[in-house]
Amino acid sequence: MNGDAASTAKGWARAIDTVGFFVALADEMNEHPERCQVIGDAEMDAVIVMRAPDSEFRVRLRFNGLRCEDIAVVRADELQHADFRLVGDASAWHVMFGDVVEHQRATGLQTINSLALMGDAIMLEGDDPMGIDKFSRFNQTLQEFFDGAAVVLAPSCSV
Amino acid sequence: MNVERTTYDSLPNATPMGAPLDWKWLRGARSEWGVRPKPSPRGLTMLDIAVGEYGEVPEHPAHRSMAPRGADIDPDSVDMGYILNNKSDVWSDNVRELYEEAVARQWSATRDIPWGELEELPDDVEHAMCQLCTLLTEVEMIAADLPAKWMWRMNHDFIEAKMFLCTQIMDEARHAEVFRKRALSNGGGLLVSRAGPTSLLRTIMEAKTYTQASALLHLLGEGFVLDIFRMGELIAPSDVEKRMFRMCMQDEARHVAYGTMHLRYAVEQDPDVAEEIHEALDHGERILVDFGAAPDVSTALAVLLAGGVDHLEDKGFPLALEMNKKQFTSYLARCERAGISRLERTTIPLELLGIDPDDVRRAGGVFAKSGVS
Numbered sequence: 134m135n136g137d138a139a140s141t142a143k144g145w146a147r148a149i150d151t152v153g154f155f156v157a158l159a160d161e162m163n164e165h166p167e168r169c170q171v172i173g174d175a176e177m178d179a180v181i182v183m184r185a186p187d188s189e190f191r192v193r194l195r196f197n198g199l200r201c202e203d204i205a206v207v208r209a210d211e212l213q214h215a216d217f218r219l220v221g222d223a224s225a226w227h228v229m230f231g232d233v234v235e236h237q238r239a240t241g242l243q244t245i246n247s248l249a250l251m252g253d254a255i256m257l258e259g260d261d262p263m264g265i266d267k268f269s270r271f272n273q274t275l276q277e278f279f280d281g282a283a284v285v286l287a288p289s290c291s292v
Numbered sequence: 293m294n295v296e297r298t299t300y301d302s303l304p305n306a307t308p309m310g311a312p313l314d315w316k317w318l319r320g321a322r323s324e325w326g327v328r329p330k331p332s333p334r335g336l337t338m339l340d341i342a343v344g345e346y347g348e349v350p351e352h353p354a355h356r357s358m359a360p361r362g363a364d365i366d367p368d369s370v371d372m373g374y375i376l377n378n379k380s381d382v383w384s385d386n387v388r389e390l391y392e393e394a395v396a397r398q399w400s401a402t403r404d405i406p407w408g409e410l411e412e413l414p415d416d417v418e419h420a421m422c423q424l425c426t427l428l429t430e431v432e433m434i435a436a437d438l439p440a441k442w443m444w445r446m447n448h449d450f451i452e453a454k455m456f457l458c459t460q461i462m463d464e465a466r467h468a469e470v471f472r473k474r475a476l477s478n479g480g481g482l483l484v485s486r487a488g489p490t491s492l493l494r495t496i497m498e499a500k501t502y503t504q505a506s507a508l509l510h511l512l513g514e515g516f517v518l519d520i521f522r523m524g525e526l527i528a529p530s531d532v533e534k535r536m537f538r539m540c541m542q543d544e545a546r547h548v549a550y551g552t553m554h555l556r557y558a559v560e561q562d563p564d565v566a567e568e569i570h571e572a573l574d575h576g577e578r579i580l581v582d583f584g585a586a587p588d589v590s591t592a593l594a595v596l597l598a599g600g601v602d603h604l605e606d607k608g609f610p611l612a613l614e615m616n617k618k619q620f621t622s623y624l625a626r627c628e629r630a631g632i633s634r635l636e637r638t639t640i641p642l643e644l645l646g647i648d649p650d651d652v653r654r655a656g657g658v659f660a661k662s663g664v665s
Contacts, residue, residue, distance in 0.1 A: 171399055171404050172397060172399075172542070173393075173396040173397030173398070173399075174334055174392075174393070174396035174397065176389075176393075197333070197334075198333065198334045241525060242525065242526070244525050246522060246524075246525060246538070246541070247525040247526065250522050250523065250525075250526075250618065263386065263549065263552070263553065263629070265655075266545060266548065266549045266552070267549075269518065269522065269541060269542065269544075269545035269548075270393065270542050270545040270546055270549065271542070272541075272542075273538050273539075273541075273542055
């Protein structure tokens with residue numbers, strides 16, 4: 134099942150393999166800076182890669198301070214410009230966001246930190262070693278960003 | 293601002309009591325008067341003010357006093373006895389960024405951990421968490437003591453590096469605080485402290501040079517602890533511990549990032565330093581392997597990974613072994629990143645742990661840099 138079909142089947146407000154979904158996550162984060170206040174400022178460029186049998190969705194997330202400043206689709210040859218990449222099958226991302234929707238935030242082994250640590254379903258990759266280290270420094274900010282899916286994927290959330 | 297200097301010719305040459313006056317600071321001390329850094333969207337950062345001469349960090353500072361870099365310094369300034377007078381002794385290219393990050397991402401072990409949500413845990417799990425917290429309370433303060441031992445020996449022109457190390461000291465105080473609080477807060481308390489960890493700490497403290505100390509502390513010791521914190525989701529029995537490990541993780545990652553880049557900078561500036569670092573790590577790795585295998589550490593982690601003593605054999609120990617493999621892989625990859633490959637030299641039992649050297653090189657970015665796929 135690809136991302137779109139899986140999202141529809143779950144009754145989510147959006148498909149997760151779309152720019153619109155990530156823009157909605159950015160809006161949610163930017164409207165609630167208080168959620169990231171304790172964690173503090175972040176500065177990172179992360180690329181999310183969702184692999185489907187016949188396609189690959191790649192989106193770059195640019196964080197600055199307490200905000201996600203930019204969302205952009207990137208080509209395969211632009212991946213090296215990010216600090217790090219999180220790469221997994223669309224199904225793995227569905228499980229992760231499903232956990233967020235179910236519990237209102239990621240739990241247990243479905244936090245992005247755990248997933249990247251285990252490296253089975255979603256892998257942490259990068260070409261710049263210091264960029265990869267940024268994942269450990271800032272993944273709590275990324276988690277707050279992903280946890281916004283509890284709101285933006287809710288069936289009642291308008292597109 | 294008008295950059296043209298006023299001469300202030302009419303100022304008195306003596307006080308009303310007759311003591312001579314010196315108006316050099318007003319009449320034109322050598323400085324970049326008129327240079328005005330622009331704040332970035334987040335405020336005025338250390339990167340923003342690293343402009344003109346103020347942003348230039350000398351390789352070999354001319355002075356050994358506490359005079360601020362960029363000031364008009366009296367040639368008779370007192371020598372403070374600094375012994376780390378080469379930039380490569382302490383510097384890393386990310387140190388200003390890391391300082392700002394550290395200041396922005398401070399947190400409170402009193403306020404930001406949901407202590408009120410602690411619930412009674414099964415006896416074995418509480419014991420294991422308390423044992424781990426006992427160990428962490430013990431080892432975390434080394435990362436405060438060590439920079440404190442060396443900072444007053446660092447030339448003051450490297451102020452940004454010293455400022456970053458100050459944040460590290462504060463971070464480690466908070467880590468010691470949070471783990472001590474966790475050990476005491478749920479009816480358990482501090483448990484066993486043995487000689488093994490202390491031997492590792494002593495090795496770090498007794499390193500002959502700061503760069504050796506940084507290799508042992510930032511790369512080896514803190515890298516190892518960082519991976520324990522990253523395991524937080526797997527070993528934490530409740531949201532309280534998860535939060536605790538997550539917050540500590542981001543602090544620890546900064547320290548490791550500083551150390552990795554410092555070692556890289558040091559080796560780039562003087563390749564002979566690599567052997568000095570290798571010698572320290574030869575010794576440190578042996579002690580760390582013993583430390584990791586010490587029963588108090590390995591069993592407490594295994595119990596936490598298993599969620600109790602009932603699944604130690606089928607879950608706890610296998611997961612602990614997998615985590616060990618990741619810890620050592622991460623450490624060796626950081627060495628690759630720092631430009632001090634340990635793969636041909638380490639005595640860590642790679643085969644026994646199931647570590648593939650190619651995985652280490654890949655994780656260290658070596659393949660990416662060399663174009664090998």
